[in-house]
Amino acid sequence: MGLLIDGQWHDHWYDTAASGGRFERQPSAFRDKVGDRGFPAEAGRYRLYVSYACPWAHRTLIARALKGLEDALPVTVVEPLMLENGWELAEGADPLEGARFLHQLYTRAKADYSGRVSVPVLWDSQTATIVNNESAEILRMIDSAFGALASGPSLYPEDKREEIDAINAWVYDAINNGVYKAGFATTQAAYEEAVTALFAALARVEAILSERRFLVGDQPTEADWRLFTTLIRFDCVYVGHFKCALRRISDSPVLFAYLRDLYQVPGIAQTVRFDHIKTHYYASHRTINPTGIVPLGPDIDFTAPHGRG
Incomplete structure (x- = not known):
């Protein structure tokens, strides 16, 4: 867990002292969109960096699956454990930039970037920059900005x-x-x-x-x-x-x-990885769970009939 300050990585937990103990989320910094000038919708041009553990990244994986964009929009998945270096990528996992840490992508996009380093990240391989790191906007881009490359009904009719x-x-x-x-x-x-x-x-x-x-x-x-x-x-x-x-x-x-x-x-069950989810939360947040022990269970059957036809 950490953040970049003027392009330099610092291993800092969230500072809640100034907000009366309340957690306050930082706004996303990169807010361009596919379809804007300079970012045309093209198959294979963009890459989505995600974590299976992160709920914000998960919503973009769901949209990608529902819109049939698995081939047009490739994905790189970060490691579930996030410690002093923030989100990490396994050796060889990043085919575009060869990054080992997600914060390296942020500083390649903006050398003096200051702020948290979050997923998802929508990366443009042609200009080697971050298009967007706001999950709600990426979700809508996946839904509507890829035109004929996508299929299925709109998620935002x-x-x-x-x-x-x-x-x-x-x-x-x-x-x-x-x-x-x-x-x-x-x-x-x-x-x-x-x-x-x-x-x-x-x-x-x-x-x-x-x-x-x-x-x-x-x-x-x-x-x-x-x-x-x-x-x-x-x-x-x-x-x-x-x-x-x-x-x-x-x-x-x-x-x-x-x-x-x-x-x-x-297509939805394949986007859910409880091993990544539990490992990330329980083993990464050492301020909350100092031992890093990941509990067993709960044993829940999400495939049982739901009766909501």
């Missing part, structure tokens, strides 16, 4: 965008980022504030899904997939490691059936 955006806003704040607000909190008050908001939002999701199969309409949209990447990690990581322990997702008939419904969509 035009007639549902207002409702999707509204749901995304509170799901992101209270649930996607809420588990991190709880897990990285350094005061009791900040932790309880985050956990209370988290479970209130989960109850709100449960109420919606008691009335309909998916969050918006009768087909999964990006709102569902953005929520899915948090829910699939919840019982195996966030309940214990991040102390989000009021209730498990598997204790809710509605949420657990919904989670299984999404998991069983063709």
Whole structure:
């Protein structure tokens, strides 16, 4: 865990002292888009750097699978363990730049970059730079910017965008980022504030899904997939490691059936790697789990019938 300061790597954990013990996420720095001038949509031109462990990167892997872009948009996967050098790449894993650490890509794109080094990263091999490192924007690029290279229905249909955006806003704040607000909190008050908001939002999701199969309409949209990447990690990581322990997702008939419904969509199970997820959280966050011991379990069957037809 660390960050770059003027292009130099520093092994620093998050500083919550100035925010009353609250975790505050840094905005993404690279915000260009495929389809903008200088970044045309071309098969094989771009590469996606991801972690199977990271929920933000996971949403882009899901979009890539659903849109049939596996061949047009190749992927490099970082190692699950993230310690003093940040995200690492196995020797020979990076066919473009030969990087061993993800922060090397950031400084190749911007030599004096300052900030956290995160996944996903959308890299342009022709200009040797980062196009974008904001997962929400990369997800939408994968959905719509690759034109005829992509297939399948839109994850962000035009007639549902207002409702999707509204749901995304509170799901992101209270649930996607809420588990991190709880897990990285350094005061009791900040932790309880985050956990209370988290479970209130989960109850709100449960109420919606008691009335309909998916969050918006009768087909999964990006709102569902953005929520899915948090829910699939919840019982195996966030309940214990991040102390989000009021209730498990598997204790809710509605949420657990919904989670299984999404998991069983063709192509999705292959994007879920619990070995990477558990190793990353439990073994990397030594401030939270100093021993680095990765717990066994829980034993959950996501392939069981969900009954949400």
